[in-house]
Amino acid sequence: MLTHTASILPLSASAVLALSCNASALEVIKLESSSKDMTPIVRKAIFDAQDPELKIVLAPGTYRFLPDYAFQKTCTITNHSNGLKNIIFPFQGLKSIEIEGNGAELVFHGQVLPFLFEDCQKVTARGFSIDWDIPFIFQGEVVAVNEKEGWRDIKPHTEGFGWELHRGKVLFPGVDGFNYEILGSTLAFDPETRRVSHGALDMESDPQRVEKRPGGILRFHEQLRQYPAVGSVLTSKGDRAHDRYAPAVHVKESSNIHLEDVTVHHALGMGYLMERSQDIVMSGCSVVLKDDTQRLISSTADATHFANCKGDILIENCRFENMLDDGTNVHGTYVTIDEVLDERSVRIKLEHFEQTGFRFAGEGDEVWFIKSPSPKRGRVNEVISSQPINDRFSILHFKDPLPPEITAGDILENKTWNPTFTMRGCTIRNHRARNIVLKSPLKTVIEDNDFSSMMSSVFFRGETFFWFESGSVNDVTIRNNRFNYCAYSGMEHAVLNITPRLGAAFDQEEVYDSNIRFENNTIHTFDSRIVWADRVDGLVIKDNTIVRTDDAEPLYLDRALFDFKNCRNIEITGNSYDGEVSKDIQADDSSRKSLKVEGNTGF
Structure with missing residues (x-):
């Protein structure tokens, strides 16, 4: 041609x-x-x-x-x-x-x-x-706060931003007739470091009224669970629906x-x-x-x-x-079985409101059946056709008969659509939430990166509770990375956090993730928690250098460096720690049975 x-x-x-x-x-x-x-x-x-x-x-x-x-x-x-x-x-x-x-x-x-x-x-x-x-953002400097009376004074940034005060409400961004009706997701930033303020909490802001004050100041009348510091900058991005x-x-x-x-x-x-x-x-x-x-x-x-x-x-x-969520999130999707239609067919349901219309599986895809209360991946079956009903429900027809024990409410996970994942030489910092969220069962390598996180830096959370993001990991190596100033949110987090969130139908003690290696990393931390793990089988924490710093106020100083619950085969060897320790290792009875700790210094 x-x-x-x-x-x-x-x-x-x-x-x-x-x-x-x-x-x-x-x-x-x-x-x-x-x-x-x-x-x-x-x-x-x-x-x-x-x-x-x-x-x-x-x-x-x-x-x-x-x-x-x-x-x-x-x-x-x-x-x-x-x-x-x-x-x-x-x-x-x-x-x-x-x-x-x-x-x-x-x-x-x-x-x-x-x-x-x-x-x-x-x-x-x-x-x-x-x-x-x-930008579709409202932001302004906090110039005064009165917690008793429930107000905060903000001097909004104007150059390059779009907003207006209308009938006691701030409307933004004022672009082509579109405005968010409430401030919505709101977070405080430090203007000097240009990162989330130390100890800040996410807020959902919808003031009762906003009044204009002299000098371009706006007074927001609203009771908050945490008031921002004077001098900080509050940023808002609107309501969750838009x-x-x-x-x-x-x-x-x-x-x-x-x-x-x-x-x-x-x-x-x-x-x-x-x-x-x-x-x-x-x-x-x-x-x-x-x-x-x-x-x-x-x-x-x-x-x-x-x-x-x-x-x-x-x-x-x-x-x-400076994004308002994770640096990266790698995951699959769980769907629930709405009804078993016959011995080879099920009707499935997409559960989260931002999954609607998602194509969970197509012809030739292999699918895991997960029978509660166990979260383990069960029998595999091949999809021979997928028939959408609407944006939430579909019918899947399978090559082989379904497992006889499968019923409505059980979970499916797509086996075919999972990646091997490598991240190296990257810098992730100054943002809300986690640096990386990992949920692939295939080989994952995280190496030679610089991380600084508001929440947990490395986060494992397959879940069937809200987001319905699958799934459990089987082969992860996190090595030769540099962690500096992590987990500084007002909510409790850790540098490495393994915490599946499964619905009430699932066993909350059965292991979920497995074979995670955390090796040769350098960690500079103002606080205590390094590793916080729940329901993992096979976690090696080896040859890491940990230095306690005094560059920020500790938020959870009484927590253990390493905290394990419902875990098996945990190894903590060859690590060094420099600094004060309130509590080194905390483990429940099931985790202690196969816990190996040797060759460490400083704790």
């Missing part, structure tokens, strides 16, 4: 120069930057393309995108709000899509999903940044993904979401604030998220900062 190379100038949607033909099976679209709205130009270029192998070349410069003429599609986006989305770069059903950014700065406006890669066989993107002209419009980059049911030197400065949800995709490399990518910005929030949810992916995932030399 003859293909075209088009140089597209931002004068009009039809400004096309230098059409040429060549023998290469690749269609190239060249774009030049402009202060005008680039959305209709990009849309026309993509939809006029004839070849299933497409390359976009961006000239250096700043590109601006409005939602008015965006491609619209009703999308189901896991861990976000479903619905009609404005998509600026819609890539669907392509054999290959490549984006050469050349340092281009892409600035978006309003409710948009910048990049959708769906059903693409190969995706390559490099060398550009993503930002918003007006605060995750879409990720900056959404990859869905695609393969061979390579993202290099792509930077997200802001996102109306996650930075990068990979959903039911395979073989992914992220190299030198970032979710970070600009150096010269007054903003304190990058993405309003996770920096990266991998839901029901498979193949090999590599996250290398990346930096994730």
Whole structure:
């Protein structure tokens, strides 16, 4: 097939120069930057393309995108709000899509999903940044607090932010008629360190009234369980029903993904979401604030998220900062059996409100049956067809008869869609929540990273309680990492925290995770908890260097360094500890039976 190379100038949607033909099976679209709205130009270029192998070349410069003429599609986006989305770069059903950014700065406006890669066989993107002209955040300096009377005075940041005071309520971001009706998720930050304030708690803020005070001050009348310190900066991201419009980059049911030197400065949800995709490399990518910005929030949810992916995932030399959720979360999905229909068929239910529309399994997928009260993965069966009923219920037909003991309320987990996962050379810090959340049963390696976390740094929590994110891990190595200033939330956490959360139908004492190695790491901590583990079989804590610092006030000084419950085969060997110890090891009777402690110094 003859293909075209088009140089597209931002004068009009039809400004096309230098059409040429060549023998290469690749269609190239060249774009030049402009202060005008680039959305209709990009849309026309993509939809006029004839070849299933497409390359976009961006000239250096700043590109601006409005939602008015965006491609619209009703999308189901896991861990976000479903619905009609404005998509600026819609890539669907392509054999290959490549984006050469050349340092281009892409600035978006309003409710948009910048990049959708769906059903693409190969995706390559490099060398550009993503930002918003007006962030979907309200933030301001705390200038006075009166806990007795229940108010706080805030001087809102105005430059580059959108908000208004209307009938005693703060409405933001004030973009194209959209506002959050309440402040919603609110968190205090330290303006000097640009990270979450020490000991801060998440708040859901909905003041009774807000009044205007002299000097551009707003007084918020609201009783809080924790009042922010004067001088701190409060950030709000709106109500939970609307605060995750879409990720900056959404990859869905695609393969061979390579993202290099792509930077997200802001996102109306996650930075990068990979959903039911395979073989992914992220190299030198970032979710970070600009150096010269007054903003304190990058993405309003996770920096990266991998839901029901498979193949090999590599996250290398990346930096994730100032997002309002985890650095990365790698997980599958649990569904419940709504009804056993016959000996080979079940109706299943997606449980979490942000899973609706998610494709749990397809033809050829292998599925584990999990019979309560045991959380162990049971018999495997192959799906021969999946029949959606609506966005929450589906019917699965299996190749072989179902286990006879399976009943409504039991759990299914997709065995096929799990990845091997490697993270190395990354920095994750200055954000809400955990650095990494790990839930793949396949080989996972976390090495040579720099971590600093508000909550637990490394978190294991398969759960059938709220999020219904599977599942238990079987082979994890965490080595040669540097942990500095972790678990500084007002809620209790640990550097390494293993804590499954299963519903009432499950045995709360049976082991869940297994074979985790925590070796040769360096930990500088102001507090006591290092490892806090529940229901794990096979945990090696070996040759780690732990230094107690005095750079922050301890929050839970009386807790044990190592705390085990319902565990088996725990080994603590060759570690060194420098500093005061209130309590070194705490273990219940079941954990003590196979606990090995030897060759440690300082505790």
